[in-house]
Amino acid sequence: MLREFKLPDVGEGLTEAEIVKWHVSPGDSVRINQTIVEIETAKAVVELPCPFEGTVSSLMAAEGETVDVGSPIIAVKTGGDEDGGPTASEALAEDLVPTPAPQKDAPQKEVRTPVLVGYGVKTSSTRRRPRKPGAETPAPAPAKAQAPAVPVVRVPPAVQVPAAGSAGRVGVLAKPPVRKLARDLGVDLATITGTGPQGSITREDVQAAVADTRVAAPVTAPRGSGAPELEERIPVRGVRKATAQAMVASAFSAPHVTEFLQVDVTETMEAVQRLRRLPDFAEVKVSPLLLVAKALLTAVRRHPMANASWTGEEIVVKHYVNLGIAAATERGLIVPNIKDAHTLSLPGLARALTELAERARAGRCQPAELTGGTITITNVGVFGVDAGTPILNPGEVAILAFGQIRDMPWVVDGQLAVRKVTTLALSFDHRVVDGELGSHVLREVGAMLEDPLRMLAWS
Template identity: 55%
Template sequence: MTTMTEASVREFKMPDVGEGLTEAEILKWYVQPGDTVTDGQVVCEVETAKAAVELPIPYDGVVRALHFPEGTTVDVGMSIIAVDVAGGTGGAPVAAPIAEVPAQAPAQAEAPKAEVPQTEVPQTEAPQAAAPQAEAAKAVGSGRQPVLVGYGVAASSTKRRPRKGPEIAVSRVPDTIQAELNGHGSAPAVKERPLAKPPVRKLAKDLGVDLATVVPSGPDGIITREDVHAAAAPAAPATQAAPVAEPVPQVTQAPVTTPAAVPVSSYDTARETRIPVKGVRKATAAAMVGSAFTAPHVTEFVTIDVTRTLKLVEELKQDKDMQGLRVNPLLLIARALLVAVKRNPEINASWDEAAQEIVVKHYVNLGIAAATPRGLLVPNIKDAHAKTLPQLAESLGELVSTAREGRTSPAAMQGGTVTITNVGVFGVDTGTPILNPGESAILAIGAIKLQPWVHKGKVKPRQVTTLALSFDHRLVDGELGSKVLADVAAILEQPKKLITWS
């Protein structure tokens, strides 16, 4: 039998796909042990603190091992897949390190070695028994944390999140290995982990649905939201008024005077839900706490008549140069903010604590806060100040669509200079937004409502909204902040200023 040589096996390590990220969760593997891969082929999808990213393999070869199952959080710099770049004609593929399989029993050692070769992965690269686990234990035990590939390790007290036990064991162990273990009675069968996106897993958890019992209808056996709802529907009592998909309303709609009418199991399930803090939510929480307790926030408000702006929006929708583009009030508000920044460039700055300097940016990367299934993301439009109105509309449309599809790249969320958050879409009048780290200003847009307004000396129904501008008081004083907010308000009340002030 021909076996792999040390030189033929390449270990692909978890890269830093963002800016200083230290870990990522493996969402889905697109390849199996034994599959042939080519340079640039996407082999898995991972979720970082900033985005879901597909990882391409950088060489040709045959997959020999997947070191971690789906759902595992892996430190940057740890090997996640082994590839035989020589083409690998010998030896059976290894699905995962043996440490991922339930603990060995004595009968296991008697299994024929020819069926599960122990020389498939070179010991100098990644010992087959437990390479990733040994590497992680060594890093944790010495107080070190893996960093970028090729740069060794750095001192840190951070530990990789522990795995949750046998129920999340690797789902890619070949059937031959499972049959061998079960045939000798040495270990229980490895439980396959159902395929589902994080939002679908959360929905299933909220509804109390075991994903292992759900029949998938999505591509490649992926469980969809509809599958979860279908699995939950039969469990609803015939006399239950509230839909099963909304467990909390079931409790709130129960008669206050007859709490016993609510089944104990349903009541207990609906009392509280625990959501792991990771990914985007974890990063957002850390960033907002850091921003709130680092930059002294000041927020100013102004209520304005935007009737003329809404009329202009309707006119632009009919313009042939804007056909096929997303034209809405946000587009003109974004343009108004860009004009205000041009008139007051000091607002487009950041605070350099180390150098004790204020860094004024001569470009505007305009951030747009977007609510997505993965949480709140703030991708930004690069060099928005240099775009024409049609170009800005096209960029806004692409930004929103990409964010909603969960495909926003880490690069799209880096380097922002000033941000807009539209809380009005939720029917909220206004708010006091917290600055994105590294930025000095953020503009909140409230709901646009028809209200009585004094117009030309008479009270008339007009389209009215409230703007709120939060800024870093270390580098933006009250005068500068007020000028910027006043300029945005003036443009939205009199859109012709977009021409006279540009």
């Protein structure tokens, strides 16, 4: 029989996700728990396994499409003998034919909805009566006498779109994902002739309408230049949308203060070179960020209030450190964190930083790694930047920016010399961290980078 796999809630409480990449095609054989698709939520990219075994009948969502949780994304033909499984035409009919209203006295039975293997089972609160073949929606009420005559179209309420402020009018046949796509692209569904079953509008119809509009739109460009359009519109969604919301909430809720400190890190750079030659660090990347992270962990242990959070009613001081490392990826800025970083040895911290960077670049950070951070480091030096004023990660009260390391003139023992110098910038929430505490933390991090032996003395 034909079984549909609906997009599950992967445990983050999110309502939608974007289809990033399909790993199967129609006609492919699939087994239970085989990875079939990658989706991107507002937290991370997640691989979904198949809960069925059989043959892929159809992919019901295209790559790049944003799908609501609970919407079917793939149909699999299984080899069971059970009756009552929906066929392809019945599945389409379920989307286009309305559900009759349940009778008040009709007995109701709790429905257990199967969800993704490994993510538990949810109890559905939706109760529906079986649909009868050939059921139709009653015709809409006659229009008022003053209004012009409108052809009566039998359209289920689930696919009717209000005329005002939407991507279509009453009488337009389109599934919810198609309507959402039209809204995102600014397309009026009423201007499109559908090519789907019963004249319904498909995703391809919407994309074709966008392509036709772009071709017809005049473009201002120098003659003979062959220049493309001068503007590009990119929908804000996924990780970038979540990051934008978090940064706005942080910037306008926590009173930020940023302090700067230039530091001679010549001895730190020499220590990095020595560590790279040690057997314990042979299989991991050793960079100045490793010693910056170790210095911050040491300073936080000495000043726990910098590793806290503000709830409005109380300050929560955390005696553990989940060290966040800001990472720029193709999908936007993410801040995965190393759990219990304060318990790691220097080789263990180096290994954790290396593995975290690899997962972030590949887009494979798990949702759990993106929550629960207590303090963050952002390495702006990799972009050739000296300093900045970083915005606090929501729920934290301090973030350290680490700038590029440059050769600069520096006074050493009364003599001018060329040294390796960087700039540190510490932003903190002034409701929790006052200027004295922030200055102590920043100065101690700088002192340990000037002389790495202090990390041993203060640890």
